[in-house]
Amino acid sequence: MTLSFDAALSAKSSAVAQAVGLIGVPFGLAASVPGTCLGPAAARIVGLAEALSGLGHEVVDRGDLAPVRSHSRTSRDISRLGNHAEAVSHWVEAIHDETLAALTEGQRPLIIGGDHSVSMGSVSAVARHAARDGKRVAVLWIDAHPDFNTPQSSPSGNMHGMSLAFLAGDEDLAEIMRGRAFPAILPTDISVIGARSIDQEEQEAIAAAGVRCHDMRAVDEHGIRYLVEDVLGSIDPTTTHLHVSFDLDVVDPALAPGVGTPVPGGLNYREAHYIMELLHDSGLVGSLDVVELNPMRDIQGQTASLMVDLVGSLFGKAITLRSRQPVGLSRAA
Numbered sequence: 345m346t347l348s349f350d351a352a353l354s355a356k357s358s359a360v361a362q363a364v365g366l367i368g369v370p371f372g373l374a375a376s377v378p379g380t381c382l383g384p385a386a387a388r389i390v391g392l393a394e395a396l397s398g399l400g401h402e403v404v405d406r407g408d409l410a411p412v413r414s415h416s417r418t419s420r421d422i423s424r425l426g427n428h429a430e431a432v433s434h435w436v437e438a439i440h441d442e443t444l445a446a447l448t449e450g451q452r453p454l455i456i457g458g459d460h461s462v463s464m465g466s467v468s469a470v471a472r473h474a475a476r477d478g479k480r481v482a483v484l485w486i487d488a489h490p491d492f493n494t495p496q497s498s499p500s501g502n503m504h505g506m507s508l509a510f511l512a513g514d515e516d517l518a519e520i521m522r523g524r525a526f527p528a529i530l531p532t533d534i535s536v537i538g539a540r541s542i543d544q545e546e547q548e549a550i551a552a553a554g555v556r557c558h559d560m561r562a563v564d565e566h567g568i569r570y571l572v573e574d575v576l577g578s579i580d581p582t583t584t585h586l587h588v589s590f591d592l593d594v595v596d597p598a599l600a601p602g603v604g605t606p607v608p609g610g611l612n613y614r615e616a617h618y619i620m621e622l623l624h625d626s627g628l629v630g631s632l633d634v635v636e637l638n639p640m641r642d643i644q645g646q647t648a649s650l651m652v653d654l655v656g657s658l659f660g661k662a663i664t665l666r667s668r669q670p671v672g673l674s675r676a677a
């Protein structure tokens with residue numbers, strides 16, 4: 345459970361110098377409600393890049409993506425995988441390639457969605473890049489939904505609810521990458537925090553696979569710090585790249601109304617920020633997605649502003665200037 349402090353601190357110092365590779369993904373067809381395609385524009389309007397620069401980070405804005413139709417594709421019909429599967433596939437490939445380019449250039453990718461299908465592209469690229477370095481990937485999925493449905497189990501057919509199953513190596517969903525295999529994430533290297541809307545079959549699949557799922561009741565019972573320690577404590581930064589995927593619907597809809605699939609009973613303001621602050625202090629985060637911002641549902645940009653504030657907390661914005669200790673120190677002392 346306890347993080348190695350020397351390892352955490354050395355990972356932290358090396359991460360500080362790494363430029364942030366900002367990638368916007370204006371794609372929302374894998375969600376049930378239209379509008380997440382406007383997420384990157386809203387994030388830019390409320391000053392995402394400026395907020396990171398203001399915290400001392402070098403930001404390389406790689407712009408917003410547009411998919412290019414690949415000529416090497418097979419003509420195989422993948423529409424049975426879910427709604428708009430063909431479009432999802434084109435975007436996932438484009439996201440994958442851009443994220444891989446950012447990693448190859450030594451940047452720390454920050455992907456702004458778009459709906460949660462964007463993580464199929466970003467995390468598969470992270471997995472491919474990490475494998476080249478002989479590393480594995482741990483994924484922390486902060487979300488009201490575990491997104492572990494498959495084409496067979498999904499009640500809606502919306503593919504933003506299948507991202508994590510894809511990343512864990514679901515054989516049917518592998519067709520989204522059209523034969524470009526990537527190293528699947530081991531289910532035991534996946535953790536979910538904040539879930540409170542889980543379909544029956546999805547629940548069974550998570551349990552069978554061994555995904556660590558800290559639902560909202562676990563947040564109630566144990567508190568954020570304990571749960572984040574539980575996730576981070578098993579990660580060795582010398583062997584493992586940590587990817588964080590933050591779905592804004594994990595936050596309570598009263599604070600974050602601008603999402604496509606709001607569910608009552610979410611994280612409050614301090615719980616959401618505290619997760620990000622602990623992740624920053626750990627020095628372990630190698631890449632980040634922030635997804636499901638839907639400006640069509642937002643109220644005067646409050647969810648967009650919250651998103652920028654939360655990203656700021658993960659990138660070092662502190663309430664006060666007191667020195668902070670990596671997660672686990674109190675337990676080890």
Ligand SMILES: [Mn+2]
Pocket residue numbers: 460487488489491504591
């Ligand atoms: Mn999600």
